Amino acid sequence: MNLTVxxxxxxxxxxxxxxxxxxxRVTCVDVDTKKIENLKKGIIPIYEPGLEPMVARNIENKTxxxxxxxxxxxxxxxxxxxAVGTPMGEDGSADLKYVLQVARxxxxxxxxxxxxxxxxxxxxxxxxxVTAAMREVLDARGVDFSFHVVSNPEFLKxxxxxxxxxxxxxxxxxxxxxxxxxxxxxxYAPFFRSSMDRLITMDVRSAEMTKYxxxxxxxxxxxxxxxxxxxxxxxGADVNKVRIGIGSDSRxxxxxxxxxxxxxxxxxxxxxxALIKTAAQHGYTAELIGAVEDVNDRQKLVVAQKxxxxxGEDLSGLTFAIWxxxxxxxxxxxxxxxxxxxxxELVKRGAQIQAYDPKAMDEARHFYLKDxxxxxxxxSKYETLKGADAMILLxxxxxxxxxxxxELKAQLNAPIIFxxxxxxxxGKLRQxxxxxxxxxxxx
Ligand code: UGA
Numbered sequence: 001m002n003l004t005v006x007x008x009x010x011x012x013x014x015x016x017x018x019x020x021x022x023x024x025r026v027t028c029v030d031v032d033t034k035k036i037e038n039l040k041k042g043i044i045p046i047y048e049p050g051l052e053p054m055v056a057r058n059i060e061n062k063t064x065x066x067x068x069x070x071x072x073x074x075x076x077x078x079x080x081x082x083a084v085g086t087p088m089g090e091d092g093s094a095d096l097k098y099v100l101q102v103a104r105x106x107x108x109x110x111x112x113x114x115x116x117x118x119x120x121x122x123x124x125x126x127x128x129x130v131t132a133a134m135r136e137v138l139d140a141r142g143v144d145f146s147f148h149v150v151s152n153p154e155f156l157k158x159x160x161x162x163x164x165x166x167x168x169x170x171x172x173x174x175x176x177x178x179x180x181x182x183x184x185x186x187x188y189a190p191f192f193r194s195s196m197d198r199l200i201t202m203d204v205r206s207a208e209m210t211k212y213x214x215x216x217x218x219x220x221x222x223x224x225x226x227x228x229x230x231x232x233x234x235x236g237a238d239v240n241k242v243r244i245g246i247g248s249d250s251r252x253x254x255x256x257x258x259x260x261x262x263x264x265x266x267x268x269x270x271x272x273x274a275l276i277k278t279a280a281q282h283g284y285t286a287e288l289i290g291a292v293e294d295v296n297d298r299q300k301l302v303v304a305q306k307x308x309x310x311x312g313e314d315l316s317g318l319t320f321a322i323w324x325x326x327x328x329x330x331x332x333x334x335x336x337x338x339x340x341x342x343x344x345e346l347v348k349r350g351a352q353i354q355a356y357d358p359k360a361m362d363e364a365r366h367f368y369l370k371d372x373x374x375x376x377x378x379x380s381k382y383e384t385l386k387g388a389d390a391m392i393l394l395x396x397x398x399x400x401x402x403x404x405x406x407e408l409k410a411q412l413n414a415p416i417i418f419x420x421x422x423x424x425x426x427g428k429l430r431q432x433x434x435x436x437x438x439x440x441x442x443x
Pocket of ligand 1: 154155158205215218255257258259260261262263266267327328
């Protein structure tokens with residue numbers, strides 16, 4: 001099929017590359033000329049395992065193209081995906097200005113019947129707004145090409161996006177038109193080798209809602225476990241054991257119940273807020289989902305509080321080695337990363353920071369911690385330790401999982417670890433003489 005993907009962010013780029021990989025002819029369009037020029041050369045603006053070679057391969061195979069010319073790309077297009085950002089508006093609702101702008105541009109340039117797919121995470125009712133925006137422009141042009149707006153939310157995880165797209169747990173297609181549904185079914189058929197059961201079709205509004213509910217449910221699991229972790233500490237239980245104890249019940253399951261320093265990233269915080277806002281706009285107070293957000297805000301500072309409990313309110317003259325800045329491993333994404341909040345809290349109290357992350361240091365240095373003083377960046381995890389009063393682990397990158405603890409002891413001023421991701425065996429560390437602080441278990 002001939003496809004256009006508008007917006008070359010995470011979702012757009014991964015979707016475009018994966019559709020091309022399946023033999024479609026895909027043009028990815030963006031207004032950012034520099035970005036498009038780089039993409040044409042195979043230069044990817046984000047770190048996502050497997051994406052770069054896939055893009056390069058498909059550029060070479062002439063299945064993947066990059067352009068700033070939406071009009072040209074729509075000339076032979078059958079399905080156009082809107083994958084532009086929906087940033088959080090000041091009031092917490094999703095800001096649809098880019099989505100609706102693209103809808104109007106599609107209306108301006110389309111020259112044949114078209115399926116328009118909302119791939120961005122958009123609130124319930126957006127497909128209707130996209131339809132109205134396109135209709136208005138087509139009417140003004142005095143043309144009447146048929147089109148259908150479909151909701152096809154994306155469920156990919158950063159760091160594992162290619163896998164998620166190529167072997168999806170499920171694909172949700174929301175459409176109020178049978179023909180459009182069939183077209184989407186044939187587009188996705190190659191991704192389901194054994195059975196098409198995992199292609200779930202429904203009406204547009206339910207599909208739009210599904211995306212928010214999936215993210216809010218996952219965020220709820222995390223906040224629930226973080227709250228449980230805090231209670232475990234108080235009552236002398238070990239959340240790591242409790243987690244295994246409850247996860248073994250297949251109705252609960254093991255996934256997404258790891259306590260830590262709170263969820264971050266570009267999706268959960270934004271989508272949880274937007275769902276609360278949508279409910280409020282309809283006169284409903286989403287109490288549980290609101291609490292998920294509050295618990296998460298509090299959880300982001302738990303590690304900083306542990307440091308203060310150990311060293312006192314005034315941290316001046318102290319240095320902390322931070323291992324991990326990204327909001328999770330396998331990404332350079334720092335959006336809403338707990339590390340930002342924790343580092344700011346420590347610096348505010350006078351501490352000096354020595355940080356290392358395998359991928360996110362540029363993001364931190366140039367954007368997220370740009371205005372935070374007293375943060376120095378190092379090229380390796382062991383270098384950060386020299387002269388530091390404690391190590392604080394904030395992202396569970398594989399290279400942090402089994403470090404040389406003797407080296408840690410040798411480099412740190414004192415053998416103290418604050419573990420915001422519960423990565424280590426506390427018994428072993430204590431035997432080696434470490435003071436070890438983790439989430440959800442008394443030290
Ligand atoms: C999330 C969803 O998992 C995807 O399904 C969804 O498509 C995506 O948002 C989106 O809306 O685009 P992502 O933001 O990439 O994906 O990250 P996750 O792997 O879900 O992790 C989110 C946060 O939860 C991270 O900060 C992670 O550290 C935290 N987390 C996750 C926990 O604290 N505990 C857990 O058990 C699991």
